[in-house]
Amino acid sequence: AQKVTQAQTEISVVEKEDVTLDCVYETRDTTYYLFWYKQPPSGELVFLIRRNSFDEQNEISGRYSWNFQKSTSSFNFTITASQVVDSAVYFCALIWNSGNTPLVFGKGTRLSVIA
Protein backbone atom coordinates (compact mmCIF):
# COMPACT_ATOMS: atom_id res chain seq x y z
CA ALA A 1 0.00 0.00 0.00
CA GLN A 2 1.12 3.55 -0.67
CA LYS A 3 0.20 5.91 2.09
CA VAL A 4 1.31 8.74 4.30
CA THR A 5 0.71 8.82 8.04
CA GLN A 6 0.85 11.93 10.14
CA ALA A 7 0.13 10.65 13.60
CA GLN A 8 -0.03 14.08 15.24
CA THR A 9 -3.45 15.58 14.61
CA GLU A 10 -2.85 18.80 16.53
CA ILE A 11 0.16 20.36 18.21
CA SER A 12 0.24 23.48 20.30
CA VAL A 13 3.47 25.27 21.19
CA VAL A 14 4.45 28.56 22.69
CA GLU A 15 6.22 31.02 20.44
CA LYS A 16 9.98 30.47 20.14
CA GLU A 17 9.73 26.80 20.94
CA ASP A 18 11.01 24.26 18.43
CA VAL A 19 8.50 21.79 17.07
CA THR A 20 8.80 18.66 14.95
CA LEU A 21 6.02 17.36 12.75
CA ASP A 22 6.21 13.66 12.02
CA CYS A 23 5.58 11.96 8.71
CA VAL A 24 5.83 8.24 8.01
CA TYR A 25 5.23 6.86 4.56
CA GLU A 26 4.71 3.50 2.89
CA THR A 27 5.54 2.65 -0.68
CA ARG A 28 6.68 -0.39 -2.63
CA ASP A 29 8.58 1.73 -5.13
CA THR A 30 12.27 2.46 -4.85
CA THR A 31 11.80 5.77 -6.63
CA TYR A 32 9.45 8.22 -5.01
CA TYR A 33 9.15 11.84 -3.98
CA LEU A 34 8.14 13.33 -0.68
CA PHE A 35 6.65 16.76 -0.14
CA TRP A 36 5.55 19.10 2.58
CA TYR A 37 2.78 21.63 2.06
CA LYS A 38 1.54 24.34 4.37
CA GLN A 39 -2.12 25.36 4.58
CA PRO A 40 -2.48 28.61 6.54
CA PRO A 41 -5.87 29.75 7.90
CA SER A 42 -6.56 31.51 4.60
CA GLY A 43 -6.84 28.06 3.02
CA GLU A 44 -4.34 27.94 0.18
CA LEU A 45 -1.82 25.12 -0.18
CA VAL A 46 1.76 26.32 -0.22
CA PHE A 47 4.56 24.09 -1.42
CA LEU A 48 7.49 23.92 1.02
CA ILE A 49 9.84 21.17 -0.12
CA ARG A 50 10.29 18.16 -2.39
CA ARG A 51 12.76 15.37 -1.69
CA ASN A 52 13.44 12.36 -3.90
CA SER A 53 14.12 8.90 -2.55
CA PHE A 54 17.77 8.91 -3.60
CA ASP A 55 18.69 12.01 -1.69
CA GLU A 56 18.83 11.45 2.04
CA GLN A 57 20.61 14.67 2.83
CA ASN A 58 18.85 16.75 5.39
CA GLU A 59 17.81 20.19 4.29
CA ILE A 60 17.63 23.47 6.09
CA SER A 61 15.85 26.56 4.89
CA GLY A 62 15.89 29.34 7.42
CA ARG A 63 13.95 28.15 10.46
CA TYR A 64 12.71 25.07 8.62
CA SER A 65 14.57 21.79 8.42
CA TRP A 66 13.70 18.36 7.14
CA ASN A 67 15.05 15.00 8.24
CA PHE A 68 14.62 12.22 5.69
CA GLN A 69 15.42 8.71 6.91
CA LYS A 70 14.74 5.82 4.55
CA SER A 71 15.55 3.27 7.24
CA THR A 72 12.50 4.36 9.20
CA SER A 73 10.46 5.62 6.20
CA SER A 74 10.17 9.00 7.80
CA PHE A 75 10.36 12.56 6.54
CA ASN A 76 10.03 14.79 9.56
CA PHE A 77 9.77 18.56 9.54
CA THR A 78 11.17 20.79 12.26
CA ILE A 79 10.41 24.44 12.80
CA THR A 80 12.96 26.18 14.98
CA ALA A 81 12.00 29.16 17.10
CA SER A 82 8.36 28.95 16.05
CA GLN A 83 6.36 32.09 15.33
CA VAL A 84 2.65 32.82 15.36
CA VAL A 85 2.72 33.02 11.55
CA ASP A 86 3.72 29.37 11.48
CA SER A 87 0.24 28.45 12.69
CA ALA A 88 -1.24 26.32 9.91
CA VAL A 89 -2.06 22.80 8.89
CA TYR A 90 0.97 21.03 7.49
CA PHE A 91 0.58 18.16 5.05
CA CYS A 92 3.14 15.57 4.13
CA ALA A 93 2.61 13.99 0.71
CA LEU A 94 4.03 11.23 -1.45
CA ILE A 95 4.21 10.49 -5.14
CA TRP A 96 5.76 7.31 -6.48
CA ASN A 97 7.25 6.77 -9.83
CA SER A 98 5.51 3.78 -11.34
CA GLY A 99 3.02 5.22 -13.79
CA ASN A 100 1.22 8.48 -13.66
CA THR A 101 0.31 8.30 -10.01
CA PRO A 102 -1.25 11.14 -8.08
CA LEU A 103 0.17 12.98 -5.11
CA VAL A 104 -1.17 11.35 -1.95
CA PHE A 105 -1.54 13.47 1.16
CA GLY A 106 -1.42 12.60 4.81
CA LYS A 107 -4.24 13.81 7.04
CA GLY A 108 -2.25 16.83 8.13
CA THR A 109 -1.05 18.21 11.45
CA ARG A 110 -2.61 21.38 12.77
CA LEU A 111 0.06 23.51 14.41
CA SER A 112 -0.95 26.32 16.72
CA VAL A 113 1.75 28.69 17.88
CA ILE A 114 0.67 30.76 20.84
CA ALA A 115 2.20 34.15 21.56
Add this chain to the structure above:
Amino acid sequence: EPEVTQTPSHQVTQMGQEVILRCVPISNHLYFYWYRQILGQKVEFLVSFYNNEISEKSEIFDDQFSVERPDGSNFTLKIRSTKLEDSAMYFCASSREQNSPLHFGNGTRLTVT
Protein backbone atom coordinates in the same frame (compact mmCIF):
# COMPACT_ATOMS: atom_id res chain seq x y z
CA GLU B 1 5.91 34.48 -9.90
CA PRO B 2 3.30 32.71 -12.05
CA GLU B 3 0.46 31.13 -10.17
CA VAL B 4 -2.58 28.95 -10.62
CA THR B 5 -5.79 30.95 -10.50
CA GLN B 6 -9.24 29.62 -9.67
CA THR B 7 -12.65 31.17 -10.07
CA PRO B 8 -14.96 31.69 -8.35
CA SER B 9 -13.52 31.70 -4.85
CA HIS B 10 -16.89 30.69 -3.43
CA GLN B 11 -19.83 29.06 -5.19
CA VAL B 12 -23.18 28.36 -3.60
CA THR B 13 -25.56 26.08 -5.46
CA GLN B 14 -28.69 24.07 -4.84
CA MET B 15 -28.69 20.32 -4.77
CA GLY B 16 -29.16 18.87 -8.23
CA GLN B 17 -27.72 21.85 -10.05
CA GLU B 18 -24.70 21.73 -12.31
CA VAL B 19 -21.59 23.68 -11.41
CA ILE B 20 -18.44 24.45 -13.31
CA LEU B 21 -15.28 25.32 -11.44
CA ARG B 22 -12.66 27.11 -13.44
CA CYS B 23 -8.90 27.10 -13.29
CA VAL B 24 -6.07 28.70 -15.20
CA PRO B 25 -2.92 26.61 -14.66
CA ILE B 26 0.58 27.97 -14.95
CA SER B 27 1.24 28.49 -18.62
CA ASN B 28 4.22 26.21 -19.21
CA HIS B 29 2.87 23.36 -17.10
CA LEU B 30 1.75 20.15 -18.74
CA TYR B 31 0.01 18.23 -15.95
CA PHE B 32 -3.23 19.34 -14.39
CA TYR B 33 -5.09 18.11 -11.35
CA TRP B 34 -8.19 18.55 -9.27
CA TYR B 35 -8.21 17.80 -5.57
CA ARG B 36 -10.86 18.39 -2.97
CA GLN B 37 -10.84 18.95 0.76
CA ILE B 38 -13.97 18.47 2.81
CA LEU B 39 -13.88 20.92 5.70
CA GLY B 40 -11.29 19.92 8.28
CA GLN B 41 -10.27 16.78 6.45
CA LYS B 42 -7.44 15.61 4.24
CA VAL B 43 -6.77 16.72 0.70
CA GLU B 44 -8.11 14.05 -1.67
CA PHE B 45 -7.13 13.41 -5.26
CA LEU B 46 -9.89 13.56 -7.85
CA VAL B 47 -8.34 13.48 -11.30
CA SER B 48 -5.20 14.16 -13.28
CA PHE B 49 -5.08 15.35 -16.88
CA TYR B 50 -2.28 15.26 -19.39
CA ASN B 51 -2.08 15.59 -23.14
CA ASN B 52 -5.78 16.45 -23.36
CA GLU B 53 -7.02 13.39 -21.61
CA ILE B 54 -7.60 12.01 -18.14
CA SER B 55 -4.55 10.07 -17.01
CA GLU B 56 -5.79 8.96 -13.61
CA LYS B 57 -8.91 9.34 -11.52
CA SER B 58 -10.00 8.32 -8.06
CA GLU B 59 -13.10 6.51 -6.88
CA ILE B 60 -14.57 9.88 -5.94
CA PHE B 61 -14.49 10.98 -9.58
CA ASP B 62 -17.63 9.19 -10.73
CA ASP B 63 -19.91 9.86 -13.69
CA GLN B 64 -21.14 13.07 -12.12
CA PHE B 65 -17.74 14.63 -12.62
CA SER B 66 -15.99 15.67 -15.80
CA VAL B 67 -12.99 17.76 -16.73
CA GLU B 68 -12.20 19.72 -19.80
CA ARG B 69 -9.48 21.88 -21.22
CA PRO B 70 -11.61 23.87 -23.65
CA ASP B 71 -8.80 26.12 -24.85
CA GLY B 72 -5.09 26.59 -24.29
CA SER B 73 -5.43 28.14 -20.88
CA ASN B 74 -8.51 27.00 -18.95
CA PHE B 75 -9.04 23.74 -17.11
CA THR B 76 -12.53 23.13 -15.78
CA LEU B 77 -14.22 20.71 -13.40
CA LYS B 78 -17.92 20.11 -13.94
CA ILE B 79 -20.24 18.47 -11.44
CA ARG B 80 -23.41 17.52 -13.27
CA SER B 81 -25.91 17.17 -10.45
CA THR B 82 -24.52 18.34 -7.15
CA LYS B 83 -25.17 16.55 -3.88
CA LEU B 84 -24.88 17.85 -0.34
CA GLU B 85 -21.74 15.77 0.15
CA ASP B 86 -20.03 17.58 -2.73
CA SER B 87 -19.64 20.58 -0.44
CA ALA B 88 -15.89 21.05 -0.11
CA MET B 89 -12.96 23.15 -1.12
CA TYR B 90 -11.84 22.23 -4.63
CA PHE B 91 -8.23 22.83 -5.53
CA CYS B 92 -6.80 22.96 -8.99
CA ALA B 93 -3.09 22.27 -9.40
CA SER B 94 -0.55 22.08 -12.17
CA SER B 95 3.00 20.83 -12.54
CA ARG B 96 5.64 21.08 -15.20
CA GLU B 97 6.67 17.44 -15.07
CA GLN B 98 5.12 14.30 -13.70
CA ASN B 99 6.93 14.29 -10.36
CA SER B 100 7.67 17.95 -9.95
CA PRO B 101 5.92 19.93 -7.22
CA LEU B 102 2.25 20.65 -7.70
CA HIS B 103 1.37 24.31 -7.57
CA PHE B 104 -2.09 24.81 -6.17
CA GLY B 105 -4.62 27.52 -6.74
CA ASN B 106 -6.34 29.20 -3.81
CA GLY B 107 -9.32 26.91 -4.17
CA THR B 108 -13.04 27.27 -4.80
CA ARG B 109 -15.26 26.69 -1.82
CA LEU B 110 -18.38 24.90 -3.06
CA THR B 111 -21.42 24.95 -0.83
CA VAL B 112 -24.35 22.77 -1.85
CA THR B 113 -27.61 23.59 -0.09
